[in-house]
Amino acid sequence: MNLPRSLLPSLSALQAFEASARHVSFTRAAEELNLSQGAISRQVASLEEMLGVPLFVRVRQRISLTPAGTAYAEEVRDALNRLSAATLNAVAFKGAGGTLALAILPTFGTRWLIPRVPDFSQKHPEVTINFSTRILPFDFSREPLDAAIHFGDPVWPGAVLHRLMGETIIPVVSPTLVDRLQISKPEDLLRAPLLKQATRPRAWAEWFNAQGLDHKDAIQGPGFEQFAMVAKAAVAGLGVAIVPRFLVEEELSSGVLTIPINQPIESEQAYWLVYPEEKKDRPAVRAFRSWLLDQCA
Amino acid sequence: MNLPRSLLPSLSALQAFEASARHVSFTRAAEELNLSQGAISRQVASLEEMLGVPLFVRVRQRISLTPAGTAYAEEVRDALNRLSAATLNAVAFKGAGGTLALAILPTFGTRWLIPRVPDFSQKHPEVTINFSTRILPFDFSREPLDAAIHFGDPVWPGAVLHRLMGETIIPVVSPTLVDRLQISKPEDLLRAPLLKQATRPRAWAEWFNAQGLDHKDAIQGPGFEQFAMVAKAAVAGLGVAIVPRFLVEEELSSGVLTIPINQPIESEQAYWLVYPEEKKDRPAVRAFRSWLLDQCA
DNA sequence: CAAGTTCATGATTAAAACTCATGATATCTT
DNA sequence: AAGATATCATGAGTTTTAATCATGAACTTG
Numbered sequence A, B: 001m002n003l004p005r006s007l008l009p010s011l012s013a014l015q016a017f018e019a020s021a022r023h024v025s026f027t028r029a030a031e032e033l034n035l036s037q038g039a040i041s042r043q044v045a046s047l048e049e050m051l052g053v054p055l056f057v058r059v060r061q062r063i064s065l066t067p068a069g070t071a072y073a074e075e076v077r078d079a080l081n082r083l084s085a086a087t088l089n090a091v092a093f094k095g096a097g098g099t100l101a102l103a104i105l106p107t108f109g110t111r112w113l114i115p116r117v118p119d120f121s122q123k124h125p126e127v128t129i130n131f132s133t134r135i136l137p138f139d140f141s142r143e144p145l146d147a148a149i150h151f152g153d154p155v156w157p158g159a160v161l162h163r164l165m166g167e168t169i170i171p172v173v174s175p176t177l178v179d180r181l182q183i184s185k186p187e188d189l190l191r192a193p194l195l196k197q198a199t200r201p202r203a204w205a206e207w208f209n210a211q212g213l214d215h216k217d218a219i220q221g222p223g224f225e226q227f228a229m230v231a232k233a234a235v236a237g238l239g240v241a242i243v244p245r246f247l248v249e250e251e252l253s254s255g256v257l258t259i260p261i262n263q264p265i266e267s268e269q270a271y272w273l274v275y276p277e278e279k280k281d282r283p284a285v286r287a288f289r290s291w292l293l294d295q296c297a
Numbered sequence C: 001c002a003a004g005t006t007c008a009t010g011a012t013t014a015a016a017a018c019t020c021a022t023g024a025t026a027t028c029t030t
Numbered sequence D: 001a002a003g004a005t006a007t008c009a010t011g012a013g014t015t016t017t018a019a020t021c022a023t024g025a026a027c028t029t030g
Helices: A011-023 A027-034 A035-051 A067-092 A106-123 A175-179 A187-191 A204-210 A229-234 A243-254 A283-295 B011-023 B026-033 B037-051 B067-092 B107-124 B177-181 B186-191 B201-208 B227-235 B244-252 B283-296
Strands: A056-061 A062-065 A096-105 A127-133 A147-152 A159-172 A193-197 A219-225 A241-244 A265-276 B056-059 B063-065 B098-104 B127-133 B147-152 B159-172 B192-196 B219-224 B241-244 B265-276
Touching: A011 A035, A011 A219, A027 A035, A027 B244, A062 A067, A062 A241, A062 B011, A062 B177, A067 B037, A067 B067, A096 A106, A096 B227, A106 A127, A106 A147, A106 A243, A106 A283, A127 A283, A147 A159, A147 A283, A159 A243, A187 A204, A193 A204, A193 B147, A204 A241, A204 A265, A204 B037, A204 B107, A219 A229, A229 A241, A229 A243, A241 A243, A265 A283, B011 B026, B011 B037, B011 B067, B026 B037, B063 B067, B063 B219, B067 B107, B098 B107, B098 B283, B107 B127, B107 B147, B107 B227, B107 B244, B107 B283, B127 B283, B147 B283, B159 B201, B159 B244, B159 B283, B192 B201, B192 B227, B201 B241, B201 B265, B219 B227, B227 B241, B227 B244, B241 B244, B265 B283
Parallel strands: A096 A127, A096 A147, A193 A219, B098 B127, B098 B147, B192 B219
Antiparallel strands: A056 A062, A147 A265, A159 A241, A159 A265, B056 B063, B147 B265, B159 B241, B159 B265
């Protein structure tokens, strides 16, 4: 329900009013808007005449807001902000690019995604990615974010999900510990301290089950909150870690970590690219999706 | 974060664009806005040039929206709607009146409030009250309502509450049934059919407790959902009702109902006037609050 | 083929927005 | 007390924007 054209105030009047309300001064509003004080004075007076309601009280060349003015200023500000945001969004279609505000999981982001971003940037120089860290799912309508990387089940209301990869976890250990503990068979791991990660409490149990071994006699090693810490502890020889393989590609390549028993197991959960339905045609979102799915193929 | 004045499109351009998007036609948009087709054509073209993005595809004197145009139209429409609503709200301050959208409980509304509204209207002819029925608390930010009458505890997030009155309940019965059943003492009510109201299931138990009687031997009478029905059934001689006194003032005055045992009991809950914090200075809200608290004093 | 429809555009007019300068009045500093 | 500074209001004039009318080009329909 829009007001008829003749009953909607002009943008000039609305901007003059909103700035004056914020500054409680026509002169400072004029400075901000690069207009003359006289122009502001007239626009506000014209608006008050149109509405039939005083928006400011004038006392001795000073102004203060009326209750009507206060309420109106807030509402006008909100609407003007939305127009600005909408206009910037439209402009973002221009270069078929713009910015992509992406929420990432800390370890996946740093170990897998960010090292690959140069490739994306080379292929899409018009898109800038801003990274934010999010551990848990969130409401896209309440966050200034365009997309997210999510680990878990494909459940996220109002969003589109694309599966990126599963999670294959595998035991890794420093070579010196392998020699010290003479590890060559699965049952040898029952004699080794086993490092744990807090969000994967059943990883070791599942691994030993898969080898047909009873894990109850396994040695409990230190526990950590993040995979990055687990990997560091393993490199330091504190024990055997069980982690997603992609997270330790570097350490395996350099030899500071090795796979003592090459028996990976597959998690039932997976990594997903998620974005709100209404942002699916944003050029930046489309470009990133296409590139990311290629990387995971 | 408003765009600089020079980077925000004019209202003329935005309205021309939004109407064209809705009608998928410059000509029909022109008719709606009482402008010439040429003016619309130019404003849209000017907007596209400013943004650097095509908003419409032109094929053989026909237009269709681009993805950018579709998204922008929705956002512009929302912002324009907000400006319209804000402007109407501001105008509502003019007569220091306007309309008050009030949510009321059915029986309280019809039996107590509405009969008193003529007095309010006489004192405040500039305010029009629109009544809506609401049984349960609701979210003011999701309903087009300015205030509500609420029964219960003083709990309503984000709102201001003013206590109006408690609830005193009392047995009432038709005089003919009093004669027929020879009712003169509290225990005589154990021999009478007792009418029940669904939202006050413990009313009779509490009343007999207050008289030091065991209600277990009381005769179960018909049950009803609304107090208005309970009162009607009592007038018809179906049994003894226990209701808030103010709801049957009329029937008591006319003699169709009488109070057999004048032992009222007080409820711990009460009636409240509720309105959202941000609407407290609305002239209509202020006038109604002031008047209503006077009525309940 | 003729008539009707629709978006684009040239030339012109009307309306809105804005500036500069000044007036009136108040406060602050010396 | 005098002078400097600050602030909103307003007259007169200039610039910019919005809009109209008429026409062109191209398409559809009867």
